[in-house]
Amino acid sequence: MIKLKTSVLTSVLLLTVAGCTATSSAGPQAPVAGSGGSRITLVPSALPEVHSRPTDGPLDLGQCIEIALKNNPQVIGAGWDISEAKAEKKIASAAKWPTIGFESGYRHYLDDQRLVMPRRANEPGVYGNDIFSNDIVLRMPIFTAGRIKNEIKAVDLLSQSARHRLARTRRELVFNISQVFYNILAQRHIIESLDFSKKALEEHEKRVNDLMSVQKAAKVDLLRTEVRLADINQRLVSEKNVMSILHRVLVNFIGLRKPQSEVQIKGDLQLPAVGANLSDSIAKAYVQRADYLSAEKQVAAQSKRLDVARAGHWPIVSAQASYGLRSTADSTSHPAGADTTEDVGFVGFVLEAPIFEGGAIAARTRSARAKLRSMQEQLRKLKLQIDLDVETAILNTNSSHERVVATEKSIEQAKESLRIEREKYELGKGSITDVLDAQSALLDAQTIYYHALSDYNSAIAQLHLAVGDEK
Numbered sequence: 001m002i003k004l005k006t007s008v009l010t011s012v013l014l015l016t017v018a019g020c021t022a023t024s025s026a027g028p029q030a031p032v033a034g035s036g037g038s039r040i041t042l043v044p045s046a047l048p049e050v051h052s053r054p055t056d057g058p059l060d061l062g063q064c065i066e067i068a069l070k071n072n073p074q075v076i077g078a079g080w081d082i083s084e085a086k087a088e089k090k091i092a093s094a095a096k097w098p099t100i101g102f103e104s105g106y107r108h109y110l111d112d113q114r115l116v117m118p119r120r121a122n123e124p125g126v127y128g129n130d131i132f133s134n135d136i137v138l139r140m141p142i143f144t145a146g147r148i149k150n151e152i153k154a155v156d157l158l159s160q161s162a163r164h165r166l167a168r169t170r171r172e173l174v175f176n177i178s179q180v181f182y183n184i185l186a187q188r189h190i191i192e193s194l195d196f197s198k199k200a201l202e203e204h205e206k207r208v209n210d211l212m213s214v215q216k217a218a219k220v221d222l223l224r225t226e227v228r229l230a231d232i233n234q235r236l237v238s239e240k241n242v243m244s245i246l247h248r249v250l251v252n253f254i255g256l257r258k259p260q261s262e263v264q265i266k267g268d269l270q271l272p273a274v275g276a277n278l279s280d281s282i283a284k285a286y287v288q289r290a291d292y293l294s295a296e297k298q299v300a301a302q303s304k305r306l307d308v309a310r311a312g313h314w315p316i317v318s319a320q321a322s323y324g325l326r327s328t329a330d331s332t333s334h335p336a337g338a339d340t341t342e343d344v345g346f347v348g349f350v351l352e353a354p355i356f357e358g359g360a361i362a363a364r365t366r367s368a369r370a371k372l373r374s375m376q377e378q379l380r381k382l383k384l385q386i387d388l389d390v391e392t393a394i395l396n397t398n399s400s401h402e403r404v405v406a407t408e409k410s411i412e413q414a415k416e417s418l419r420i421e422r423e424k425y426e427l428g429k430g431s432i433t434d435v436l437d438a439q440s441a442l443l444d445a446q447t448i449y450y451h452a453l454s455d456y457n458s459a460i461a462q463l464h465l466a467v468g469d470e471k
Helices: 006-026 061-071 073-094 147-213 219-254 278-288 290-313 360-426 432-467
Strands: 099-114 127-143 316-327 331-333 341-352
Touching (some): 061 073, 061 219, 073 147, 147 360, 278 290, 278 360, 278 432, 290 360
Antiparallel strands (some): 127 331, 316 341
């Protein structure tokens, strides 16, 4: 017959309830009982559901960014990093709660052992050399010198750092897509300029043939025109290859496994006005840049980890309680009235204090301190990099704007020069070389202009990235 010790059971239950109450007042909420109470959701809440949006028609820049933020593997991976950080935080928070477990064991002794300790003088006991045990054990930390508290703070800071990393990954993706998008728009205009030059040279070739038929042009003029036309054709092939590569890069950033020919874009290059002050932009970057905020959180988390390592010198005080059964299947001494199965239990406190660990605690503290110093220097390096990024972006914006203004005027001048040289050639007062050079100068001016316009729009996107603007 199993003897239930009501006082021990009551003590165990009271300790459990007291521990839960004390912990819930200063820590996280207790898990809700049931199948969904302690379940960790592994879907990144910071990310929308991944879609494979059909590209049925040309996409503008906003649509490209929207699709990429849902499908780009790097962004999705950063979202899962947040889920991992949330799970780590839940693991750290669980250390504040009591742990209840079941322990079962079997021991074979060389000499017979008493099943349970005597409870009173001259109490007969059951002996055997095969002892079975089944216990429900409760443990709860009472004093840990801040180990658990600082570890929870550390993982919480790392969780915030993961969110900032996701935000930075998204911003970098927006910049990359914007840059490729603007390059495609510029490349489209360059190909159009080459097509126009090709048609103009073909018309000029016909005109030279007509002049040759009336002996007003030399055959060398025709040969020079054909050479220039061949050069335009090979440039046209080269630029179309560049366009195909840019489309492939855009599709890669978007995260869709589709042929580049199925993703077409729409839009045009603009010349928006930008006024940026260097000191104000740098100050904004320290507040807005997600990678800087992420690094700050990581440094703060490592500071807490250093406190955890220092706490290793302090003792740990825990409350423990146990209730279970002891039994023997082959008793060598079984007095009348004694049971071969007995219940046992206890409630108490345990203090664990390090006395000698071979310098492990001091080494862990030095390691955590060294890592903290290293991360602080990395943060300082990032701060210097931010200064450089912002200043570079502002200089690029200003210089590319000046290039756009200058080359825009050169296009008009090149068009007028080409018109004059054509008229001079047809009147017999100019050479074919002058006409071809004027045609080439116009094409170069148009190419430089569209490259400059693309660079200007990319520089604006770079400035937003450097400052950390959500645009």
